[in-house]
Amino acid sequence: GQQVQQSPASLVLQEGENAELQCNFSTSLNSMQWFYQRPGGSLVSLFYNPSGTKHSGRLTSTTVIKERRSSLHISSSQTTDSGTYLCALGLHSNYQLIWGSGTKLIIKP
Amino acid sequence: DTTVKQNPRYKLARVGKPVNLICSQTMNHDTMYWYQKKPNQAPKLLLFYYDKILNREADTFEKFQSSRPNNSFCSLYIGSAGLEYSAMYLCASSRVGLYAEQFFGPGTRLTVL
Numbered sequence: 001g002q003q004v005q006q007s008p009a010s011l012v013l014q015e016g017e018n019a020e021l022q023c024n025f026s027t028s029l030n031s032m033q034w035f036y037q038r039p040g041g042s043l044v045s046l047f048y049n050p051s052g053t054k055h056s057g058r059l060t061s062t063t064v065i066k067e068r069r070s071s072l073h074i075s076s077s078q079t080t081d082s083g084t085y086l087c088a089l090g091l092h093s094n095y096q097l098i099w100g101s102g103t104k105l106i107i108k109p
Numbered sequence: 110d111t112t113v114k115q116n117p118r119y120k121l122a123r124v125g126k127p128v129n130l131i132c133s134q135t136m137n138h139d140t141m142y143w144y145q146k147k148p149n150q151a152p153k154l155l156l157f158y159y160d161k162i163l164n165r166e167a168d169t170f171e172k173f174q175s176s177r178p179n180n181s182f183c184s185l186y187i188g189s190a191g192l193e194y195s196a197m198y199l200c201a202s203s204r205v206g207l208y209a210e211q212f213f214g215p216g217t218r219l220t221v222l
Contacts, residue, residue: 031209041146041197041216048210086151090209095140095159097211099151 003027004089006100014108019074021103023087031090032063032070033097036083043086046072050090077107113214115200120219122194128187130217132200138212139205141183143175146197146216158183159205190221 005024013019023032034046047054047061049070054061058077063070074081084104088097116131132141140159144152156165158177165173172194174186187194200214 033210035213040218041148041199043146043152043199043213043216045213088211090211095142095157095164095203095205095209096154097152101151 004100010104021072035086115214130185134202138202142201144199
């Protein structure tokens with residue numbers, strides 16, 4: 001079965017609202033990374049967060065290993081936050097990243 | 110400097126012609142990766158080098174070659190491009206260890222005509 005479940009698949013919010021994106025994983029974790037995907041396909045690294053909570057401006061990432069989940073919180077969303085967000089799980093057993101299917105976020109003005 | 114560089118940023122190729130993409134990093138990372146990214150799909154790992162050892166994914170084994178002449182550089186080579194090779198190609202690097210963050214380059218957009 002799929003090792004990383006990302007939700008929601010899409011999210012539409014009004015500017016100023018908060019966004020909560022989730023990744024749930026079914027296997028043991030080595031690392032968790034969050035990316036923003038630009039329209040052309042290149043990736044912007046947002047967080048490397050194998051455990052605990054990290055902050056960067058309006059973004060917060062929380063990984064709870066025991067509960068096998070990681071979240072990305074965007075506070076006071078802006079239209080420029082619109083795009084696709086990907087989580088990627090790194091496994092203990094090999095070098096691969098297991099990717100979530102992505103959340104398409106649309107922030108309306 | 111935690112950047113991974115890729116050249117060229119855009120590449121136009123003809124069907125049947127070879128394509129060579131270049132990646133470099135100066136973080137002394139022992140592992141370098143190549144991914145293929147198509148619209149609405151997750152990045153697909155094509156191959157990676159751990160030090161001088163090349164590991165290629167089974168389903169892309171015959172389609173992509175790579176070389177790593179030194180620790181900093183890694184290339185991705187397509188011997189005969191097909192239309193299905195049109196995609197974004199992402200290079201990444203990491204250090205082997207318990208917590209191995211992968212650092213990604215900006216990508217090369219390959220269009221095959």
